[in-house]
Amino acid sequence: MLNAVGITNYIHEHKVGNYFIDFAFLDKKMALEIDGSQHLTEESVAHDQIRDERLRSEGWTIFRIPWKNIKTDSGRAFLKDMFSQFLIKYRSMQVIV
DSSP: OTGGGTOOOOEEEEEETTEEEEEEETTTTEEEEEOOGGGGSHHHHHHHHHHHHHHHHTTOEEEEEOOOOTTSHHHHHHHHHHHHHHHHHHHHSOOOO
16 A cells, blocks of 8 residues: 555664564654554553654654554445545654654
8 A cells, every 4th residue: 555655664663672663764763653453452552652652752753543444344444544544644744853
């Protein structure tokens, strides 16, 4: 999806400390996280909060797209909307030198 809209400057599974970022945009210090259904457990939610706080303390902006079933019309519409929101945020951020 990212390449389809001309965004190619990311690293997939970029390691920061003890964590891996799904899609890291180093020039903007932005992390795009695509959360599968495994992120819905109480334990995973707590872990993600700690992880996000750590990354934010290091200057990262985190954008999470939560899991939805993309086999349904509503799931596909949700994903499209979330991706549009990500693009707005991404394009609004300045490059960090």
